[in-house]
Amino acid sequence: MPAFPSRRTVLLAAAVALTASTTAACGAGGGDAGGRTTVRIAYQAIPNADLVVKNQKLLEKALPDVDVKWVKFESGGDVNTAVVAGAVDLGLAGSSPVTKGLSAPLNIPYKVVWIHDLIGDNEALVAKPGIGSVKELAGKKVATPFGSTAHYSLLAALTAAGVDPSSVRTIDLQPQDALAAWKRGDIDAAYVWTPTLSELAKDGKVLVSSRQLAQQGKPTADLGVVTDAFAAKHPEVVTAWIKAQDRAVAQARNAPDEAARSIGAELGLPADEAKRQLSELVLLSAEEQTGPDYLGTPGAPGKLAANLHDAAVFLKGQKAVDAVPDEAAFGRALAVEELGRAAN
Incomplete structure (x- = not known):
């Protein structure tokens, strides 16, 4: 890789x-x-x-x-x-x-x-086409800035979906670096915020947003x-x-x-x-x-x-x-x- x-x-x-x-x-x-x-x-x-x-x-x-x-x-x-x-x-x-x-x-x-x-819909988990749910991220490569709210929300989203976070290849990338990795095809998904989120969503699918996670008790x-x-x-x-x-x-x-x-x-x-x-x-x-x-x-x-x-x-x-x-x-x-x- x-x-x-x-x-x-x-x-x-x-x-x-x-x-x-x-x-x-x-x-x-x-x-x-x-x-x-x-x-x-x-x-x-x-x-x-x-x-x-x-x-x-x-x-x-x-x-x-x-x-x-x-x-x-x-x-x-x-x-x-x-x-x-x-x-x-x-x-x-x-x-x-x-x-x-x-x-x-x-x-x-x-x-x-x-x-x-x-934080609401401006921070979200976006996946490549063909990945339709958070559950499908097991074994996939997902980028997010470690220690950020996006990282916290990614862990919360995986846990809520019954996915063991250790089964996901989580990669520490800042938003712009995640966008570059996305364009190269090096990652399958990313949890980031705008304005990078808007770029990823152009050809990706939003699986869950921080607004939805807040409604589930993880604001x-x-x-x-x-x-x-x-x-x-x-x-x-x-x-x-x-x-x-x-x-x-x-x-x-x-x-x-x-x-x-x-x-x-x-x-x-x-x-x-x-x-x-x-x-x-x-x-x-x-x-x-x-x-x-x-x-x-x-x-x-x-x-x-x-x-x-x-x-x-x-x-x-x-x-x-x-x-x-x-x-x-x-x-x-x-x-x-x-x-x-x-x-x-």
Whole structure:
């Protein structure tokens, strides 16, 4: 079988290089250089409001005295690695990588401060023609980025279909690498997200989506995390970041064409296609996220804590984490005070 190229090494090398340069200038975990604060933000090519914040420079406009550095990653697993390396302060990672990050052996000192989106039909399992069900994947080669929400959903889909995950040849590929392998005929299926998902679906069959798995009790989301150290040292930056995200969500809801132009510019997509992909996600305002179904409020963590705990139990069963923190630990990892300050 031919070797599968991966961009992960290049991405992480870039993150480490950024760490070295930023740390030299402003200290570990962001900091001050000549009176200026630096915040390093991890982002991914996902058609949600985070790309609106980046493209329209909403945070830079809100914080003219802060140096904002955006660093692109291809999966939440890579974001976790970068956080451990000290390369980023804030960033987007899926709920599965965040669950792993908060569990042993990683035990990353960060907390969830935002829900970028609830994952729906924008993330799915696509198979080559001739494969009509998840059950038929036994003995097949399936690509997905290891440690991502897609990986978690793939394991959940296989388990729900009665397929032993060990009977599937699961290959660790980032979305664009999975697309290249698909075109070469090296894989039989892939669990990935848009925009790559849209390319695979052109000549493949969607077997199950993350929206369907959520309805079966395995919800996933893209989450915003902030390191404990940065949140403590620069609460004003965290507040401004949340407010910028909230503005972008409002724009995506009330002026979707404008938001889609920004998302399309970031992804290299026509605005109409970006708008379609945006519509596949569920976006929540800051006020909504303080509700009991999501992050909650001080003293009353929301259901997100239980969802992360349930995911950790599942991942422990798959031997993807060593130990499962109790639900209260996940509740303490929800940045409800920071969210509450920005929502008011």
